[in-house]
Amino acid sequence: MSQTHAAAGHDAHGHNDHGHDDHGHGMPALPDAGFGTATNGKIAMWMFLVTDGLTFAGLLLGYGYLRIKNTDWPNPQDVLGIALTGIATFLLICSSVAMVMSLAAASENNRSGMLRWLFLTALGGMAFLGIQAYEYNHNIHEGIKLWGMVKPEHLEAGEKWKFAGVPDNFASTFYLVTGFHGMHVTTGVIYLLVMFFKGLGQKKITPQYYNLLEIAGLFWHFVDLVWILVFTFIYLI
Amino acid sequence: MAGHDRKTYIKIFLTLTILTAIEVAIPFIDRKYGGKFGAREAGLFLTFTPRWSSSMLFMLSIVKAGLVGLYFMHLKYETKWLKFIAMLPAIAGFYAVMMCGEAFYRFFYANWNMLDPVSQELLDKFVAAR
Numbered sequence: 001m002s003q004t005h006a007a008a009g010h011d012a013h014g015h016n017d018h019g020h021d022d023h024g025h026g027m028p029a030l031p032d033a034g035f036g037t038a039t040n041g042k043i044a045m046w047m048f049l050v051t052d053g054l055t056f057a058g059l060l061l062g063y064g065y066l067r068i069k070n071t072d073w074p075n076p077q078d079v080l081g082i083a084l085t086g087i088a089t090f091l092l093i094c095s096s097v098a099m100v101m102s103l104a105a106a107s108e109n110n111r112s113g114m115l116r117w118l119f120l121t122a123l124g125g126m127a128f129l130g131i132q133a134y135e136y137n138h139n140i141h142e143g144i145k146l147w148g149m150v151k152p153e154h155l156e157a158g159e160k161w162k163f164a165g166v167p168d169n170f171a172s173t174f175y176l177v178t179g180f181h182g183m184h185v186t187t188g189v190i191y192l193l194v195m196f197f198k199g200l201g202q203k204k205i206t207p208q209y210y211n212l213l214e215i216a217g218l219f220w221h222f223v224d225l226v227w228i229l230v231f232t233f234i235y236l237i
Numbered sequence: 238m239a240g241h242d243r244k245t246y247i248k249i250f251l252t253l254t255i256l257t258a259i260e261v262a263i264p265f266i267d268r269k270y271g272g273k274f275g276a277r278e279a280g281l282f283l284t285f286t287p288r289w290s291s292s293m294l295f296m297l298s299i300v301k302a303g304l305v306g307l308y309f310m311h312l313k314y315e316t317k318w319l320k321f322i323a324m325l326p327a328i329a330g331f332y333a334v335m336m337c338g339e340a341f342y343r344f345f346y347a348n349w350n351m352l353d354p355v356s357q358e359l360l361d362k363f364v365a366a367r
């Protein structure tokens with residue numbers, strides 16, 4: 001093909017001209033009609049996140065229904081430590097920002113910056129899990145257990161704990177929803193650490209690695225997004 | 238590799254932090270002032286929930302989740318089709334509305350002589366005001 005062809009531009013030739021853009025390797029790669037330039041891995045992660053989001057939606061709907069039906073549901077403010085969990089929420093938001101900063105550094109081929117932010121992201125997740133472990137421990141000592149809640153004033157003298165006579169929906173839904181989310185955070189931290197060591201092991205940031213990092217970031221942001229909803233519905237409302 | 242705008246990220250981060258602070262403050266404000274200035278009655282009338290804070294917290298959390306999805310997950314820069322797929326779990330909101338409607342129907346009409354004293358008092362006031 002000649003130089004004049006290229007100079008004439010696409011407008012004059014219409015779509016028959018596509019063949020001129022590639023360099024003799026067959027048809028050029030066009031953006032997908034539905035998904036644009038999103039990679040297969042990214043689309044797959046989004047689909048997984050949709051199913052996961054629906055699972056959380058089911059748990060939260062169950063919680064909501066039980067709560068609406070129950071007229072003697074305790075005010076979460078009286079039972080749970082809102083301030084401490086507020087700090088945990090803030091930590092998770094911070095780690096979400098660290099994740100996008102890591103991606104931004106990776107897009108500029110700044111390997112050390114990318115690794116530093118990625119480690120901070122995982123650290124934020126670990127701090128969140130630490131706070132959650134402390135909180136669970138505290139709650140269990142207060143008598144809030146998976147199978148039910150016995151208020152300290154209902155215990156006999158010398159008694160440290162006992163089974164609640166009737167399964168208590170407050171405690172059960174609390175542990176089920178926050179525990180399911182905590183498992184996601186655990187998975188996310190492992191996922192991020194795997195990406196961290198993978199990045200540590202290679203000298204340069206490849207487009208493949210960037211793509212994988214972006215997908216890992218999607219999962220991590222999803223965990224943050226779900227926690228924002230769970231925190232509001234379980235702790236604050 | 239999509240361009241990353243650090244300024245936007247920081248702006249979203251600050252917004253999320255401020256909204257979280259407001260959210261955490263709401264239950265405390267509700268506890269302190271909920272019974273005053275007719276706030277509880279106004280909340281009951283406007284939102285059909287005995288706690289005015291509930292609907293406010295609900296809206297704030299949706300806004301925060303939306304910000305994370307749009308800017309941190311880069312959903313803003315994806316195609317319409319991918320946005321639609323990502324929004325599918327929001328259908329739970331429809332079920333939530335149906336569920337709340339059913340529960341409140343029973344709460345206010347079907348079992349209305351079985352209310353707890355606080356709700357009964359509120360309901361009496363609510364009816365008397367009309």
